Amino acid sequence: MAETKHSGIRCVIVTPESTILDIRARSVSLPLFDGQRGVARGHAPFIGRLGAGEVRIVPEQGAEGGPRLFFAEGGFVEVGHDAVTIITQRAIPGDKLSAAEAKAELERLRSAPAIGDEAIEERLKAEEIARALARAAAHAR
């Protein structure tokens, strides 16, 4: 609309402590609650719940650097006409992810006993997050 000279969309990642990313992107791939979803310019506006997974951002042509990868753990995404805003409680940049650490965490969760329905459910959720983290770490390299 107003931004005719740009072909991409604005991509913003906000965490409770600060805004960690604010760039123009060609496309963004988001971990929605039920799977990855790609967003490019002109996508219909929506507000969605995020699951744990990786956010992949392909910067606009001409911008330096390759695709950026973040790990986001839950939260929301707001897709407007010209902007994607990711609101999450935890976002880790791809280069700070460690596959070994994620695997160790997964092992720890698997070996810890969980008794009762709630504990089991909680453990499954934590395992899901740890697995997504390990996956993202493997992709980051």
Add this chain to the structure above:
Amino acid sequence: MAKARALDRRRRSVRNIRKITRTMELIATARFKKAMDRSIAARDYTNRLAKILENIAGVGAGVAHPLLEVRPTTRSAVLVLTGNRGLCGGYNSNIVRQSLALLGQWRSERVETHVAVSGKRGISALKFRGIPMEERYTNFEDKPEFEAVAPIGRAYLAAYSAGEIDRLDVVYTKFESISRQSAVTEMLLPLKAPEPAGAASGPIQLASQEYDFYPSAESILEEILPASFLSRLFKCFLDAAVSEQVARMVAMKSASENAGGLIKDLSRRYNRARQSQITGEIMEILGGVEALKQ
């Protein structure tokens, strides 16, 4: 000589104290700037969450959620945010006074209270008054981290959902501007129901952006309410940290100024004492000379 020397010694010690207070003022200033930057950076998250909430309220999704439901208060939780260190003027004592008033009110209404206190100063002040505390935190300094605040908030959310508490009040120092911070009691639970966007910004804006919701507005609301509670709680911690640094800055500034005045006064008295001593000695010599002449 004894009096002049004593004055000089006092002057020297006041000078040393002034050096310390001046340094503390500078440190507080630097910390305040950092804390302020963090607080500003955190504002974005809260604003964006609020915008989504407005949008959800705007589409008229059934805004009913356990966290929004107001129950008669029979069990209440109070979280008191003070500093770990003193030397910051009335910062800690204002909070303690405010929290005592609140606790007194709950006691007179026979409401069971769960008290949690952050900061060594508040802990010792409430312990002195014989108030039982269920939780004590001393790990929050001038840079509270979300990762550290979130577990506390989640515990309150769980307790509220389970019906263990009917209300949560936070007593903290709200940062209004650099020259104005006030001790306030804020109710964080139950949450206030979100207002539709149309109420504030006119109905035209509401129609311009129609959002789809995945999976549904209700499901997003379910997730976003705890998130917005956590961010508000985090903001209380940030505000308290910023206010503490401002309070210390102001207190140390006035202490340094006061020391300056004291030094001036002591110098004047020292000079006068020294002068009168010299005069006395001259008088003695002159007296001796007069006595020899005769």
